[in-house]
Amino acid sequence: MTIRDSTARYGAVSRAFHWAVAALLLWQFGGMLSERILGEDSPLAAALSANHKQVGTILFVLIVARAVWALVNRGRRPAHGPGLQGYAVRLGHFALYALMLAVPSAALLRAWGNERAFAPFGFQIFASRSPDEVVATATAIGSNFHGELAWIMGVLILGHIAMAVLHQVVLRDGTLKRMAG
Numbered sequence: 001m002t003i004r005d006s007t008a009r010y011g012a013v014s015r016a017f018h019w020a021v022a023a024l025l026l027w028q029f030g031g032m033l034s035e036r037i038l039g040e041d042s043p044l045a046a047a048l049s050a051n052h053k054q055v056g057t058i059l060f061v062l063i064v065a066r067a068v069w070a071l072v073n074r075g076r077r078p079a080h081g082p083g084l085q086g087y088a089v090r091l092g093h094f095a096l097y098a099l100m101l102a103v104p105s106a107a108l109l110r111a112w113g114n115e116r117a118f119a120p121f122g123f124q125i126f127a128s129r130s131p132d133e134v135v136a137t138a139t140a141i142g143s144n145f146h147g148e149l150a151w152i153m154g155v156l157i158l159g160h161i162a163m164a165v166l167h168q169v170v171l172r173d174g175t176l177k178r179m180a181g
């Protein structure tokens, strides 16, 4: 398998990014959904959401690197089909990238602007602030948009999975193989 992408299939780096991000997003949504459905004290919710901020920070780094890699491989990736269908696929993928970047960014912005120090894995990224140094706009963006955009992204991901299954099971056109075969 090649490192870079080609018009026939995604290469090793794109595949590693795709499946690593998918697994960690599943972890994040699994934690938040089980909190909602089973309650915050349930063992499953506690286990999956205990490291939400750390996993989210790793995701942010992976997603930025993935977006850069997508730009580097622009023009040498599998085509999305002609006409309106091709535009719809491109729009869907663009929305997924935009939300994957916006969701952790909103949370990190809040972590930067609020009173508490932010030190995932013990490494301090943002220092604490005194109450008069709090950046209210940054905390408001996190509080108003992080969770909301995350659920919208969750719905888009379900649509993305449904289309992959449709291509594999009904259309049988080998689309899934470009990323998984």
Ligand code: HEM
Pocket (backbone or CB within 6 Å): 025, 028, 029, 032, 052, 053, 055, 056, 057, 059, 060, 100, 103, 104, 107, 108, 111, 142, 143, 146, 147, 148, 150, 151
């Ligand atoms: C792509 C990565 C991430 C995903 C998919 C994600 C997803 C979510 C979801 C679905 C919720 C539940 C919202 C609700 O209860 O309605 C949530 C809440 C939360 N997340 Fe994240 N998150 C990510 C990254 C982060 C990061 C990096 C941080 C910290 C810097 C963070 C901090 C929080 C906090 C404090 C909450 C609870 C308060 C709130 O709803 O905003 N998340 N996240």
